[in-house]
Amino acid sequence: GDSVTQMEGPVTLSEEAFLTINCTYTATGYPSLFWYVQYPGEGLQLLLKATKADDKGSNKGFEATYRKETTSFHLEKGSVQVSDSAVYFCALTGFQKLVFGTGTRLLVSP
């Protein structure tokens, strides 16, 4: 079945460091891919998405490129801030639902 694999966390960085959170997927067909973010005490909200191969999604300084050849959708940001501390979920469109990865916690210290 469709599945998403994310790197284990937590990822601990200092402010202004470069961020990469790895995400790979297994799917039949050509899913859309998403990154969602969950700030402490809140629900998930969409961060960015890509709907076809080679598309790049971007928002708030975060980027991810849909790589069909490596079945990956890694999340990157050039310079993280303390306010980016949250749990990040990679997801894909399965049959009638979104399939989420296990989430990666990011902790950014000043």
Place this chain on the structure above:
Amino acid sequence: DTAVSQTPKYLVTQMGNDKSIKCEQNLGHDTMYWYKQDSKKFLKIMFSYNNKELIINETVPNRFSPKSPDKAHLNLHINSLELGDSAVYFCASSQATSSRGELFFGEGSRLTVL
């Protein structure tokens, strides 16, 4: 106005009790979902409704019964609560059943069973 709202936000109860969580969306979406998030943040879909009709039921125990009185509401009733039901329950909605569009999540309802 909150797009997807859930009540209550916190719920503490004893094993064996019955409880309900309510969800309402004002986005005009056709599809609503219940997700369960465990202590390790793993997010798993439980149910999905499209225009009041059940379309996804992911091997959830019969003690869990969703009810959709109209397409803007999806409530979750849980009978005979068990310790393992302790989790955060998220309601969400989307425009289409295939989830090609964005899901909008509520803030979650943290259920603690003692």
